[in-house]
Amino acid sequence: MHVSSISAPCIHLTDVGILLGAEAPKPYSVLIGNREWMRRNGLIVTDKMDTTMSEHEEQGHTAVLCAIDGERHPPYSITAKQSKQNA
Numbered sequence: 001m002h003v004s005s006i007s008a009p010c011i012h013l014t015d016v017g018i019l020l021g022a023e024a025p026k027p028y029s030v031l032i033g034n035r036e037w038m039r040r041n042g043l044i045v046t047d048k049m050d051t052t053m054s055e056h057e058e059q060g061h062t063a064v065l066c067a068i069d070g071e072r073h074p075p076y077s078i079t080a081k082q083s084k085q086n087a
Contacts, residue, residue, distance in 0.1 A: 031067045038065050038072075049075055 031038065035045045035053070045065065049072075053063035056077040066073045 029069050032064055034064065038067065041067075043067050043070070043072055 031041055031043070033041075035050065038045050043065075049065065053065075053075045056063040056075070060079070062078040063075050064078065065075055
């Protein structure tokens with residue numbers, strides 16, 4: 001399986017309601033990215049978060065962090081199933 005890299009380390013959304021086609025009662029500031037992007041935007045990445053992300057990365061998963069209105073959420077792990085043709 002081939003995955004191309006992208007130049008930006010994250011996606012920064014300021015109004016999730018518009019993007020999802022849903023109407024939110026208020027706009028939300030959503031920050032999604034890697035450890036460095038979170039640090040650059042003033043969010044603390046704890047040792048526990050770093051360890052959890054490293055465990056998933058060692059399994060070949062992509063680990064990302066998310067913060068909504070400045071509140072951190074646990075790391076997310078993203079995986080892709082290999083198709084038979086790419087295996």
